[in-house]
Amino acid sequence: MNLLPNLKTKPAQIDSMYEKLEERFGAVHCPLTYSQPHELCIAVILSAQCTDQRVNLVTPALFARFKTPAEFANADRIELEELIHSTGFYHNKARSIQGFAQSLVETHGGIVPNNMKDLVAMPGIGRKTANVVMQELYGLVDGIVVDTHVLRLSKLLKLTKHSDAVKVERDLIQAIPRKYWMNWSLYMIFLGRSCCTARKRNCNECILSNLCPSSTLKNGA
């Protein structure tokens, strides 16, 4: 049964795309720097509306100042906000980080949960963060991480018509074979930062130019 009745991209194309992406980007890992599980969660919270590079510039001092989930939970809010200020939205992010840290200490004994249900029940943790955490920390795949690049590329590749991340993930889960879920998002992010940025689509240099329904080469646009 075709699970994508209104979309152009077919399963065989997905296989071919993944092959090309794997060939180009190889083994991938989360670009955020961390050394403890709770630090990854905090880094992902900070990465909302911010580049991974910026987060990686901020977290060394942050993780040196607050070393445990309990220290984050009890941190002075103003000091925490100052340390994360340059990642943007620092009031909300500080609140999320402290809510997450409190929940981690009080409900989970300091151990980051390894399942979607418990993760998304924690303050500051949405499906995107939960997916990253489960994949990176536990090698478990329960969904597909949808960030701004994945969202944009998914539309261009005709894998979804939606703009809402939850709906996009639902479409991707139907379209992308489970064996590809772990790497798919990172491959999309790498592509979205290189030849298919929000500002410019460089189809001439894109490895998916022969497979992408939005390719300007293919469409002769």
Ligand code: SF4
């Ligand atoms: S072919 Fe063009 S539109 Fe499609 S993913 Fe590549 S750069 Fe983007």
